[in-house]
Amino acid sequence: MTTDSPDFFRTLGASARIWAGGGQHEVGQDWWLALSGELNVNCNLACCRSANSSVLIEHCLQPVLDLGQPGIIMLAGAGLATAQTLVRAGWVTVGALPLMYLKEPPPRRQEIQKVRLLPTEDLPAAREIVAASCGSDRSTAEAVFPDTAGGRSDGGFWGLSEGGRVIASVTIALEDGLAVVWSMGTRPEYQGRGYGRRVLEGALWECFDRGATGSVLPSSAAGEKLYRSLGYVVVDTLQLWSQPH
Numbered sequence: 001m002t003t004d005s006p007d008f009f010r011t012l013g014a015s016a017r018i019w020a021g022g023g024q025h026e027v028g029q030d031w032w033l034a035l036s037g038e039l040n041v042n043c044n045l046a047c048c049r050s051a052n053s054s055v056l057i058e059h060c061l062q063p064v065l066d067l068g069q070p071g072i073i074m075l076a077g078a079g080l081a082t083a084q085t086l087v088r089a090g091w092v093t094v095g096a097l098p099l100m101y102l103k104e105p106p107p108r109r110q111e112i113q114k115v116r117l118l119p120t121e122d123l124p125a126a127r128e129i130v131a132a133s134c135g136s137d138r139s140t141a142e143a144v145f146p147d148t149a150g151g152r153s154d155g156g157f158w159g160l161s162e163g164g165r166v167i168a169s170v171t172i173a174l175e176d177g178l179a180v181v182w183s184m185g186t187r188p189e190y191q192g193r194g195y196g197r198r199v200l201e202g203a204l205w206e207c208f209d210r211g212a213t214g215s216v217l218p219s220s221a222a223g224e225k226l227y228r229s230l231g232y233v234v235v236d237t238l239q240l241w242s243q244p245h
Contacts (some may be wrong), residue, residue, distance in 0.1 A: 044071035133185025158203035191237025
């Protein structure tokens with residue numbers, strides 16, 4: 001990575017403001033925290049790319065322990081060298097996520113014209129979709145995506161509607177000139193029909209039209225094939241650690 005290249009690690013951490021709700025959100029040079037305080041493990045994240053174990057302990061491990069809720073610590077780059085610190089603390093690896101980058105928007109299609117940035121009144125429908133896709137309950141979704149997430153110029157919920165009903169939604173934060181994709185979902189009865197792809201394509205085009213110079217996202221294993229088909233490439237890997245409960 002050159003000095004002119006985006007710092008995807010920092011951008012990802014800074015963009016987590018969109019879902020951290022009223023919890024703790026901090027971004028350092030080689031670490032970041034996004035702790036919503038909710039029970040869902042996916043809503044309390046810390047990430048470290050420093051090879052210094054004291055950085056991991058002070059800025060990631062101890063804040064998550066102090067929170068007293070399930071959480072995930074992600075190690076990246078040089079931070080992988082601190083894995084034994086987590087092992088000694090009783091943490092175990094629970095998987096890995098590819099961090100993916102898109103330089104150019106996908107081909108524009110007519111169908112994506114139905115995708116729009118959702119206003120506050122449509123947030124309940126979007127939260128319902130995101131909660132189902134992320135395994136959260138409604139109260140957690142309301143906490144991590146408050147009403148202030150609606151209709152923001154720096155990101156929010158994008159939705160695809162049919163018959164006046166939001167059927168697919170994607171959450172994107174605009175950070176450092178990049179569109180950071182955090183969650184995406186489709187109502188169960190509409191899954192398997194390409195609505196997820198359409199809502200993401202449409203939202204990305206809107207973001208590029210608003211000045212975004214690229215997009216970044218932490219991909220699930222299930223979503224990687226879709227993202228690659230849109231032009232995303234893997235630029236890093238985030239190793240996930242959590243405490244057994």
